[in-house]
Every structure is written in C-alpha cells, then in structure tokens.
Amino acid sequence: MSRTFRHGVHPAGHKEATERLPIERMPFVARYTVPLSQHTGAPARPVVAAGRRVTRGETIAEAAGFVSTTLHAPVDGRVVAIAPRPHPSGRLVEAIEIEADPYSPQRFPGNGASAPLDPAALSDEQFVAEVQRAGLVGMGGAAFPTHVKYRLPEGRRIERLIVNGCECEPYLTSDHRLMVERAADVVRGAEIVAARLGVEETVFGVEINKADAIAALERATAGRQRMRVVPLEVKYPQGAEKMLIRAVYGLEVPSGKLPLDVGVLVNNVATMTAIADWFDRRRPLVERVVTVAGPGVRRPSNLLVPVGTPVRAVLEHCGGLDESTREVVMGGPMMGAPLASLDVPVVKGTSGLLAFTEAEARLPTEYTCIKCGRCVEACPQFLNPSRLGRLGRAGRWEEMLAYHAMDCVECGSCSFACPSGIPIVQLIRVAKGALREKAAREKVS
Amino acid sequence: MTRDPRLLVQPAPFLRPTVSTPRIMLDVLVALLPSIGVAVWLFGLSALLVLAAATAGCVATEWLLARGARGASLGDWTAVLTGVLLGLTLPPSFPLWMAALGGFVAIALGKLAWGGLGQNLFNPALVGRAFLQAAFPIAITTWVPPAGPLALYRGNFAWPFFAAPADAVTAATPLGRMKFLGEETPLGALLLGDVGGSLGETSALAALVGLAWLLLRRACDWRIPAAVLLAAGALAEAVHRLAPGRHPDALFTLLSGSLLFGTVFMATDPVTSPLAPRGAWIFGAGVGVLVVLIRFWGGLPEGVMYAILLMNAASPLIDRAIQPRAFGYGRPARAALGERAR
Numbered sequence: 001m002s003r004t005f006r007h008g009v010h011p012a013g014h015k016e017a018t019e020r021l022p023i024e025r026m027p028f029v030a031r032y033t034v035p036l037s038q039h040t041g042a043p044a045r046p047v048v049a050a051g052r053r054v055t056r057g058e059t060i061a062e063a064a065g066f067v068s069t070t071l072h073a074p075v076d077g078r079v080v081a082i083a084p085r086p087h088p089s090g091r092l093v094e095a096i097e098i099e100a101d102p103y104s105p106q107r108f109p110g111n112g113a114s115a116p117l118d119p120a121a122l123s124d125e126q127f128v129a130e131v132q133r134a135g136l137v138g139m140g141g142a143a144f145p146t147h148v149k150y151r152l153p154e155g156r157r158i159e160r161l162i163v164n165g166c167e168c169e170p171y172l173t174s175d176h177r178l179m180v181e182r183a184a185d186v187v188r189g190a191e192i193v194a195a196r197l198g199v200e201e202t203v204f205g206v207e208i209n210k211a212d213a214i215a216a217l218e219r220a221t222a223g224r225q226r227m228r229v230v231p232l233e234v235k236y237p238q239g240a241e242k243m244l245i246r247a248v249y250g251l252e253v254p255s256g257k258l259p260l261d262v263g264v265l266v267n268n269v270a271t272m273t274a275i276a277d278w279f280d281r282r283r284p285l286v287e288r289v290v291t292v293a294g295p296g297v298r299r300p301s302n303l304l305v306p307v308g309t310p311v312r313a314v315l316e317h318c319g320g321l322d323e324s325t326r327e328v329v330m331g332g333p334m335m336g337a338p339l340a341s342l343d344v345p346v347v348k349g350t351s352g353l354l355a356f357t358e359a360e361a362r363l364p365t366e367y368t369c370i371k372c373g374r375c376v377e378a379c380p381q382f383l384n385p386s387r388l389g390r391l392g393r394a395g396r397w398e399e400m401l402a403y404h405a406m407d408c409v410e411c412g413s414c415s416f417a418c419p420s421g422i423p424i425v426q427l428i429r430v431a432k433g434a435l436r437e438k439a440a441r442e443k444v445s
Numbered sequence: 446m447t448r449d450p451r452l453l454v455q456p457a458p459f460l461r462p463t464v465s466t467p468r469i470m471l472d473v474l475v476a477l478l479p480s481i482g483v484a485v486w487l488f489g490l491s492a493l494l495v496l497a498a499a500t501a502g503c504v505a506t507e508w509l510l511a512r513g514a515r516g517a518s519l520g521d522w523t524a525v526l527t528g529v530l531l532g533l534t535l536p537p538s539f540p541l542w543m544a545a546l547g548g549f550v551a552i553a554l555g556k557l558a559w560g561g562l563g564q565n566l567f568n569p570a571l572v573g574r575a576f577l578q579a580a581f582p583i584a585i586t587t588w589v590p591p592a593g594p595l596a597l598y599r600g601n602f603a604w605p606f607f608a609a610p611a612d613a614v615t616a617a618t619p620l621g622r623m624k625f626l627g628e629e630t631p632l633g634a635l636l637l638g639d640v641g642g643s644l645g646e647t648s649a650l651a652a653l654v655g656l657a658w659l660l661l662r663r664a665c666d667w668r669i670p671a672a673v674l675l676a677a678g679a680l681a682e683a684v685h686r687l688a689p690g691r692h693p694d695a696l697f698t699l700l701s702g703s704l705l706f707g708t709v710f711m712a713t714d715p716v717t718s719p720l721a722p723r724g725a726w727i728f729g730a731g732v733g734v735l736v737v738l739i740r741f742w743g744g745l746p747e748g749v750m751y752a753i754l755l756m757n758a759a760s761p762l763i764d765r766a767i768q769p770r771a772f773g774y775g776r777p778a779r780a781a782l783g784e785r786a787r
Contacts, residue, residue: 011460090454242772252773254774255771255773255774256773257773325451325452326451327452327453328452329457329459333457333458334457334458334459335458336459338454338457338459339449339454340448340449340452340454341448341452342452356459360459360460360461361453362461363455363461364462365465367465367466367467368562370466371716372469372715373720373721374464376720376769379769380772381771381773382769382771383769383771383772384721386720387720404771407771412458415458415462416458416462417462418462419466419469420466420563421461421462421465425456425457425458
C-alpha cells in the first residue's frame, strides 16, 4: 500500500499528452532576457555591462546577500541592455538582455570536459558557496535558493533527505521525464547532498502514476545502503514540503517551523540533477525542463529550455497556440501564475507552460456556500476554508487569524473542491496579503 | 508592459470544480425517485397531486420573493427539492391547498427570510411541515390505507374554511399502533411500505436505496446517517432490553415512521448540519437520541421532525465548538471559542 498525507484532492492527471515524450532541446533563439529576480530573496547584482560579450555558463550577476543566488549567461552572445523588462509576475523587473551569437555552437566552455569538483574536498562553508555559485534554486516552482537550506544553524542536524518526485500538479511531466531519463544523475545529486549533510537516510518520494520513474530510480539506487524509493498515492498537493514529509514519515512540521526542525530536508528531483551537473560537469543552472501542454497547445512537449527564453518562442516551437486559447499559465494548473503577456522569459522556477481555452478558463457559476464541508475535507492544512472564505469576503481579516489563515499554503484544494464555485483560496490570499501589509506597517510606526 | 488582450488573467487554481451545487441537489432528487415511486404505487394519483401542490407552492414562492432577477435562484434546484421533500412528509389524503401553503412557508420563512440558500438555520421542508402540523393538526394526522396506483382520496380536494370531505377508511400508522395500541407491524410491511403513513416514509427500503445513491455520488456526508442509525438503534435496543413489553426493539425503531426518510434526506442537508466531520457525528447522534426520547416518552408517536429541527438549531454551536485541528498544531485549536459573537 502506498503512503500519503491526510486530506487533499484528486484532480484528473492530464499527463497522458506528455508523460511518454522524451525531453527535447529547445533550439536557440535570437534574444534572451534573464531577470535579476527569479528566486525568493534579494535580486542578483549584475557583474556585466551592456556591450560585453559573454559565454554560455559565465556568471553575469552575483548573489546580493545570502538569500540570493547567481545568474549565468544562458548562451554565448552579447549583453545588449540591463533594463526593466516584462517578468512572469506581471511587473517590470530589472533584467539582463542578451543577444545570442548566431554563429556560436553554444557549447559549454571546454565542451563539458572541465574536471569534476569533488564535494568531499570542500568545507561546509565552501560547499554552500559552491551551490550558491551554481545558481541553484528549488525547481518545483517556489524558487527558494537551494544553498540556504544546506547551511544548518549551529547544533542542528538533518537526518533524512527526501527527494521530491511527486509532481502532483496535473499536466506537468518535466520531473517525471528527468527521473526516467536521468535517474542516475538524480541519485548522484542526492548522494552528494546526503554525503555533505551526513544524512542517515535518503528517500525518493514518487507518486505511483509514474511507474517507469519508480522503476528507473529503483535501478539507480540498487545496492545502495540508506537509499530507498517510496511509492506514494496519487494526490494533490503531495509535493508540498510539509505534506510530503507527512506522507513519507508521518511527521507534522509544527506551524511556523521548517522541515529542518523535524530533521528533514526536501529537494526537488530537478535540483538534484542540477547539483550533479555542477559538481560533475561544472555546468551551472542555465537551462531547465519545461512541460508545454494544455488544450491550447498544438504540439505538447517536454523541452529543455535555456533560462531567459521568451515564452512566445517556446510556444511557437510547440506549434503555436490554438486560436481558442484564452489563458496561459506558468507552472501547474493548481498553483501556477497566469501570464498577462507572452513576452516574458522562462525562469528557473518555470516547471510548465500551459495553455487553456475558453472552456477551461470560464469561471464556475457561483452559488452561496451550502456548508457541504468538501473544502474542510480537502484542506491539507486542516483549516476551515468555508469559514475563512466567509470572513474574507466580509473583510473581517483580523478574525481570520484565529482560524489560522496564515497557515494556509494556498494550494487551491478548497477552490477546486467547492461545488458552489467560491474562489476560497483567492479570498484567503487577499486577506493574508492585507494582514501581512498591516503587520509590516505596524512594525515601521 | 505589453498586455496581451487575448489573455485572461485570473488567479490560480485554473482547474475548475468537478461538482456543482445544482448537481448535488439533482442527485438528491434522483435519490428520492424510489420513495416517490413507492408513494405513487401505494397512494396513486393522490401522491402525485400532493407532491405537485407542495412543489408548486415552493417554486412559486421562490420565483416571487427571491432577490435578484426573478427566478434566477430556481436554477439551483433547491426550491424543487424542498417542495418534493415537504410533499413526501405529508399524508396521502392531505388537502392540496394546505400542501401549497406549506410550500410557501417552507421557502418564505424557512429559507428566504434567512437570506436565501445557505443561510437558513432550519431545514426549510421541515419548517413547512412544522407549520402545517401546528396549523392543521387534524389533517396532518389523518392517515389512509394504501389503495394502489390509481387511488384518489377525497381529502385532497378540501377547500379553505369548509369542512374537509372525509375519506371512508382511515388507518393508524405503525408508530401509532405501537404507541397507543401496543401492536407491532410486521417488518416486511415496514420495509416495503404497505402501511399507513406519510407519502415518503412508509417504505424503509426506498429510503435505503436513496441513501445508497447519495453515498455513491458522494452527495451527502456518510457520517450523519451512520451516527443517527447507530445512536437511535443502540438507545432503542438498550431500552427495549430493559422493558421489552413497553418499547420496541432497534429494528422496529429504525424501520418505522420517518426515521430513515428523515435521516437520509433531511438530517444530511449540508446547510443545516455541522461542517466538520466530528461535528457531523455529534449532530447525527443527537438526532438519533432525540428521536427515541420523543417516541418512547414524548406525547407524540413520531419525533423525527422535531429531533432534526432541534439539532439544526444546535448545529452552529457544534460548528463553533468543533474546529478542525490545524496542521502543525499539537492539540486541537481552540481559537474558535474566542471568536466574537456575530
């Protein structure tokens, strides 16, 4: 029997279109836009100026502080501008714009032959610095700088590493394909991290709708002590850190605490291959696998896309959008972000690009809450979304604190479960924003 | 920045719910079909007329009084559902004008006066029935024996302020026989419904088939029927063991009267029952215990309506006291008790 967490929802998977398609490389395009802010934390600081020639993998911006990370040139080319550019968030964000060299073969320097870096030869501080230098962020969507998780506070230990291969968001198959095609690198990355942090056990948590990924990881971990693959039930949002820890170990991370506080570290499979790429091949994070799918996409694909590639170019490579497309989403359909323009770049956290037509985009007819309790049974945080939504709609935000509004992980299970079509998670999101703003104001005054 | 006019920008999630409130209501209506079928089989055209009158009263009231565009709220099917439920709680020979009046009260006082769907404290159909019980105590306790699919009772055609045309034969319900005559009714008759009683309550089997459909479609919280039946059955059986001659056993208690009908179709009304799973257990157990208390020691032979209405009143209190324990909090969150009264 496969393990899982409590509550959650079962949306249709919609993964058939791409789950068997091998990862293909997105051809290089003319221009790349690398936003300085594509991770949680401080925007990176540019170290190149307009006009400068850059080579693929060269550092173009460095971390501005500890919670920040490095950016690298995705292609050989020339920096044409450092200026505000459209960002997936919908705002204009400072970005380094690079014109690709049309004659370059776009190989990594030394064609990937640089001597591997032995992580065992590094001190703890050096290891953390190397991961930051590689530009690694959590690749499941939140884009939290990975090295931050590797610096442990004095006296703390990580006993267990969970490699997150759930990919519980419908439509997305980029992690699935990585596990199937690069299982050895996933395991290698996990091995590096596990050895550095001295963990006792490494677990690969994969939902059972990815039998080939489970088989591939089982082969790649065969004969290894302290590594095992744990098949998980198919349920959303299993890939959320705290849910995954609950599913694998039955542990509840206390409210407001980190996985570290229960001795667990969770890393995405794509982050593991990126670790292997950096230490074994000296390749920084300049490209990632993106699933392009949804009813509005003519040729669904799993693409290896350089960071900075315009979304428009990626969609055009996939045959362009169907006429009926009304909505383009970056990320998964449950927690992704809607794009207001296709002139935004793919960033490190882009796991998917989904196109939806009128039929999917149409909002459900809204009825009043009939207190059916489906949201209560969906909420993985065991909140009372019905009441939170009601208070939220009335603008009674202060009262929502008593119902643990701030513990909401915004997974959207409540909205998905609501037969009355109430945008519950959005009502909570708005309240959380207002409450956070108010708290910040009170701090200042 | 360039904004693509073709693209909608809506917040996540982008997947839409797979169930809707009208679909849930339709599922309940479908679940009522066996009970309606049995009612027509036993009480004939009269069953259809009473159901039609109650439903017409509900739908007309909703159409006339609901806020917003006229008739817009009819689309959620709740007015029809309330009408059919009310009709099924009435005796077969019930005057049609009273049934329609009951429908008016159910919707106007039971639902719209509270602010419409989702806001009402009490089950609207039971509010309608409670009104009829208070206003027309004789008519609502006049029972006739089943007379087959072509039956037409004279009582249906009474007019306001005129003496009701009496039907030739009247019959006691199994609960009435038990309470006032100390006679048991065979369980087979209780299952199939070949006894006197309200239109929808006579056949236990029909209600059970409806329950199976509701559970299959996940249109009701299984905990509520489970709790009602367990509590009522256990309490009745315990009392029966203590005083076998005076009180019926668990099986008779569960199969007779409107216990199953009320449990399956009215106690499970999501609007008027608690939200949280633990609250559902308390609510159901409360209904079960109250039914037995009223039936065994109260003045009335049947107590399902009042049991459900009383627990309806308690359900906001249960909701307030029973909040789910949030993830990552060691013990149950008690914050809810501190919420200021609305």
